Amino acid sequence: MTIRANMLVDKHFTVSAVDPRVYGSFIEHLGRAVYGGIYDPGHPTADASGFRQDALEAIRALQVPIIRYPGGNFVSGYNWEDGVGPKSERPRSLELAWWTTETNQIGTNEFADWAKLAGTEVMMAVNLGTRGIDAARNLVEYCNHPSGSRWSDLRIAHGYREPHRFKTWCLGNEMDGPWQIGAKTAVEYGRLANETAKAMRWVDPTIELVACGSSSRGMPTFADWEATVLDLTYDQVDYLSLHAYYNNNEGDTANFLARSLDLDQFIQSVAAICDYVQAKKRSKKKIMLSLDEWNVWNSIGSSRADERWQIAPPEFEDVYTHEDALAVGCFLITILKNADRVKMACIAQLINTIAPIMTETGGPLWLQSTYYPLLHASNYGRGTVLLANVDSPKYDAKDYTDVPYLESVCVFDEATEQLTIFAVNRHLEETMTLDVDVRSFGSLRLIEHLVLANDDLKAVNTKETPNRVVPASGGQTAVDQGRISTRLSRASWNVIRLQVTK
Ligand code: AHR
Numbered sequence: 375m376t377i378r379a380n381m382l383v384d385k386h387f388t389v390s391a392v393d394p395r396v397y398g399s400f401i402e403h404l405g406r407a408v409y410g411g412i413y414d415p416g417h418p419t420a421d422a423s424g425f426r427q428d429a430l431e432a433i434r435a436l437q438v439p440i441i442r443y444p445g446g447n448f449v450s451g452y453n454w455e456d457g458v459g460p461k462s463e464r465p466r467s468l469e470l471a472w473w474t475t476e477t478n479q480i481g482t483n484e485f486a487d488w489a490k491l492a493g494t495e496v497m498m499a500v501n502l503g504t505r506g507i508d509a510a511r512n513l514v515e516y517c518n519h520p521s522g523s524r525w526s527d528l529r530i531a532h533g534y535r536e537p538h539r540f541k542t543w544c545l546g547n548e549m550d551g552p553w554q555i556g557a558k559t560a561v562e563y564g565r566l567a568n569e570t571a572k573a574m575r576w577v578d579p580t581i582e583l584v585a586c587g588s589s590s591r592g593m594p595t596f597a598d599w600e601a602t603v604l605d606l607t608y609d610q611v612d613y614l615s616l617h618a619y620y621n622n623n624e625g626d627t628a629n630f631l632a633r634s635l636d637l638d639q640f641i642q643s644v645a646a647i648c649d650y651v652q653a654k655k656r657s658k659k660k661i662m663l664s665l666d667e668w669n670v671w672n673s674i675g676s677s678r679a680d681e682r683w684q685i686a687p688p689e690f691e692d693v694y695t696h697e698d699a700l701a702v703g704c705f706l707i708t709i710l711k712n713a714d715r716v717k718m719a720c721i722a723q724l725i726n727t728i729a730p731i732m733t734e735t736g737g738p739l740w741l742q743s744t745y746y747p748l749l750h751a752s753n754y755g756r757g758t759v760l761l762a763n764v765d766s767p768k769y770d771a772k773d774y775t776d777v778p779y780l781e782s783v784c785v786f787d788e789a790t791e792q793l794t795i796f797a798v799n800r801h802l803e804e805t806m807t808l809d810v811d812v813r814s815f816g817s818l819r820l821i822e823h824l825v826l827a828n829d830d831l832k833a834v835n836t837k838e839t840p841n842r843v844v845p846a847s848g849g850q851t852a853v854d855q856g857r858i859s860t861r862l863s864r865a866s867w868n869v870i871r872l873q874v875t876k
Pocket residue numbers: 402404445446447448547548589667722723
């Protein structure tokens with residue numbers, strides 16, 4: 375049996391341009407993300423700075439436009455001064471977010487060097503847990519001021535004549551969470567964030583600032599937190615952050631694949647709160663959203679390392695299944711559907727820690743199932759998101775009703791005149807026949823139909839079997855006079871790439 379769905383898009387009806395930064399990511403000093411992930415001086419592919427070239431290659435292929443650094447919870451106890459200057463003089467610190475020892479062998483300047491090699495921008499976070507205005511404004515001065523002041527001259531003395539010119543800065547991390555070092559109430563945080571933002575901007579007026587939203591939609595203070603923080607920071611910030619993690623630990627795949635509906639509601643609720651504060655303030659300014667942590671996280675809530683004060687112990691090294699890749703695909707589609715509001719999004723994280731890319735310290739690298747939807751979306755999902763009229767059969771799951779079996783979005787790239795349809799068939803048993811009316815584009819030619827499908831929803835890639843969940847070209851799609859007819863395998867991620875020919 376097959377199920378049938380229809381979609382209509384018109385090139386004149388758009389949602390918004392895609393901000394490329396929605397394909398961002400996150401690297402925290404947590405687990406083996408930095409040490410053993412991007413930095414592994416003993417590795418056969420390491421360059422003179424200790425950066426693994428195999429990791430850089432896998433990351434470059436993803437075309438990640440921005441990477442958040444250095445945390446996460448880590449940043450709330452971080453003294454950035456410990457991570458600059460001669461490596462031999464850097465202290466070892468007790469790291470209280472994850473109960474490890476931080477060697478400080480990688481810090482701001484090394485990460486800036488690495489980011490250049492990876493072809494990405496840095497989204498820098500400042501510590502508003504144990505520190506505040508002074509450390510934050512000094513860090514902006516160190517990173518972005520050209521010369522002639524205490525902190526900019528120190529950077530030059532450290533071998534960096536040119537400023538890093540980091541543009542995007544996060545005002546702390548998850549400051550509402552009781553687990554956070556220096557957690558705060560919304561009023562405490564809002565006041566501190568506002569005053570810190572002012573000072574940071576006085577050092578460098580070109581920066582953009584992200585205020586912390588709630589750590590998750592499930593926090594008891596959710597919504598009030600956003601309203602209060604924005605009330606206190608509105609004129610000083612540009613973005614409000616959202617964090618969202620999901621998993622299928624309850625073993626209900628139909629429900630799990632519907633979690634992107636939760637993400638959608640979360641985004642829309644936060645946008646509504648931003649607009650409420652805008653209305654209250656009679657402001658012309660619209661606050662945009664930075665979904666700067668999102669992913670499937672199976673080991674969420676598991677405790678920190680069993681033994682305290684280890685150096686870069688493996689942590690949260692989730693192994694992702696085929697169904698996790700489908701969920702990531704649904705989340706990416708949801709982010710794109712909200713492209714008018716979500717301007718930055720960072721999959722958390724990039725390497726080894728809840729990550730699409732895995733390495734063995736000193737050993738091989740392999741790609742998890744979740745790498746592929748990211749790769750496709752980032753490579754082919756640039757341009758403008760089109761409004762889509764979708765007619766799909768639906769199902770009810772444990773926590774959601776009316777879940778469409780088809781999750782889909784169309785992106786048109788004006789520069790290359792390519793139209794891309796991203797589609798997940800959520801049905802776990804049935805193939806879907808999908809007809810898409812794209813007549814407003816005139817003539818189209820199929821470039822390729824990429825498919826990520828698997829007989830086993832729980833199939834995973836490992837060091838030993840790195841190719842169990844990989845996409846293939848050759849999905850069944852026909853194009854005839856502006857009408858696309860395609861078949862989407864059960865439980866599959868699909869990328870249908872088309873070229874406008876006239
Ligand atoms: O990404 C892992 C952790 O999840 C981050 O440090 C924190 O911000 C969030 O709770």
